[in-house]
Amino acid sequence: MSTSGVAALDHTVQETNVWLKAVAEQLHFEDRHHAYSALRAVLHTLRDRLPPEVAVHLGAQLPTLMRGVYYEGWHMAGKPTKDRSVQEFADHVLKALPPRFPMDPLTVTSGVFEILWEKLDPGEFAKLMDHLPASLRTLRR
Numbered sequence: 001m002s003t004s005g006v007a008a009l010d011h012t013v014q015e016t017n018v019w020l021k022a023v024a025e026q027l028h029f030e031d032r033h034h035a036y037s038a039l040r041a042v043l044h045t046l047r048d049r050l051p052p053e054v055a056v057h058l059g060a061q062l063p064t065l066m067r068g069v070y071y072e073g074w075h076m077a078g079k080p081t082k083d084r085s086v087q088e089f090a091d092h093v094l095k096a097l098p099p100r101f102p103m104d105p106l107t108v109t110s111g112v113f114e115i116l117w118e119k120l121d122p123g124e125f126a127k128l129m130d131h132l133p134a135s136l137r138t139l140r141r
Contacts, residue, residue, distance in 0.1 A: 012063050012064040012065040015063035015064075015066075016063050016066050019039065019066060019115065020032050020035045020039065021035075023035040023036075023111065023112060023115050026111040026112075026114055026115055027103060027108065029103075034102065034103075037097055037098055037101065039066075039115070041093050041096035041108065042096075042108060042113070043062075043066075043069070043070050043112070044070070044072075044074075045109075047059070047071075048079055048081050049081050049089065050080055050128070050131055051079070051080055051131060052080075055079070055080075057124075058070075058128055061121070061124060083133075083136070084135065085133075085136075086106065086136060086139060089109065090105040090106045090109060091105070093105035106139070109139050110139050113139050
């Protein structure tokens with residue numbers, strides 16, 4: 001069923017909905033908006049923690065619509081951030097989540113990392129994880 005009349009747009013909306021459904025199921029959210037907020041917060045935090053060329057490579061693997069969300073508000077200057085601990089990463093995720101979000105940022109991050117592992121090429125995701133400090137690699141269950 002086409003809603004926009006443009007196959008490429010309809011396809012990316014469908015792909016994005018598949019990702020949101022996966023996040024919602026992984027994190028046991030009834031509300032797709034929570035899934036969107038979680039995915040967006042973790043992607044932005046991860047993007048800012050990666051060297052720019054690696055961040056661009058990650059963005060290229062996302063569905064077109066999610067790629068726009070991923071790049072929203074991005075400034076390459078000062079990247080990557082110097083988060084070294086899981087808690088620093090989680091603090092950034094928390095800041096990117098809406099107020100009173102119903103789940104802690106470590107659980108959100110771990111769940112979204114699982115979806116990234118599932119949806120992206122595992123070899124490419126493993127290479128991406130190699131650019132993170134060892135402590136942050138543990139966020140993937």
